[in-house]
Amino acid sequence: MSLLATLAELLKPQAPPDPAVAAALERVVGMVDPLVRAAPRLEKHLLGAVDHALGYCQGLVAALPGPIEINRHSFASDMLVHALFATPADIDEMLGRSQAVRDFLERSESWACDSFCALLAARRQQKRQFGMAQQGNIIRADVPQEILYFSDQTLIEPSCDPAMTRQRLQARALESLLQSFNAHVEALRHERQALRADLSVEQAQLAQRQQRHDPDGEAEHSRHLIELDMRLRANGESLMPENLVELLADFLRHPESALSLTPVSIRIDRLGIVHQAGDGDDDAELIRFPELSSRDRRQHVATLVRISRAEARAAVEQARDRQQRYILI
DSSP states (O other): OOHHHHHHHHHSOOOOOOHHHHHHHHHHHHHSOHHHHTSTTHHHHHHHHHHHHHHHHHHHHHTOOOOEEOSHHHHHHOHHHHHHOSSHHHHHHHHHHOHHHHHHHHSGGGGGOSEEEEEEEEEEEEEEEEEEEEETTEEEEEEEEEEEEEEEEEEEEEESSHHHHHHHHHHHHHHHHHHHHHHHHHHHHHHHHHHHHHHHHHHHHHHHHHHTTOHHHHHHHHHHHHHHHHHHHHHHHHTSHHHHHHHHHHHHHOGGGTSEEEEEEEEEOTTOBEEOTTOOOTTOEEEEEEEEEOTTOOEEEEEEEEEEHHHHHHHHHHHHHHHHHHHHO
16 A cells, blocks of 8 residues: 555545434543543544444343243242342332332323333342251251342332343443443542551651651651652553543453453242252252442342333322321331
8 A cells, every 4th residue: 555545545434423323422531530531632532442232231231031921920940039038028129119119100201101110130049947858758947058048129110011121231331331431530639648648657757756856766757758658659640531541442342351241040949048069859849030230339230121001000009199198007
């Protein structure tokens, strides 16, 4: 390729990004720390990284199973639903206390469907205890058992259209990534404040050592001052806008470090007792679900569910009625 052709290729205006990528880039720029927004040519630096992160979030949400039916019938017929809730009444309890469900039912869009889709998130809990079990022809009461149960059941992004729920979850996944990055920047700020405070303390202690004519103490505090100064300079470099942009771009190109799905398979019986493969227990079934690991490092079961609008409204009304009776009492 000739020099003129090379220059023409370099000077040729870039094609506009995909509308979805452009919208995601706009959200990223709007959410990032103000220090990052101070960097020049921010959009150009982040375009490719945002494109990659958006694709990752889309694949993550596409991997979510479901939607599965959540109601009293599925509690009896579906082992996963049976494991997610201790009793059928707990389904109504979850629906009644869910602010997302209440807000959805108050919007006109909820009138267009008999059922709606949402993301169900819950915390997996496992504990060990001694319980009763049959070993051969003998019933023993001191058999060590592992019990599986779930807590903090939460519904997220309810919608009549499962595709709309997935689209909104993609946006929330991208927001989660940005919140993780902003938390990292805030941690750098706190580190800078702590280093400055330590530097002031070391300077004061060095002055005291100098007044006492303590050469050994002076040398020790001088070394500490040099170490703190070097760390403070490195911290300051990290907080420069251009360095933060590079760090953000690298973070968005490797989003799995802050947001990921892990498949889980567990054999349990109707009592929630965990069984190992080969136990030969006819009552045990294999349940499969993904666990989502996000910025707080806690893991949540994540699956799409379908819920009857009438059952959700009845549960919300029942919860409001209990609250009103409690206030009156």
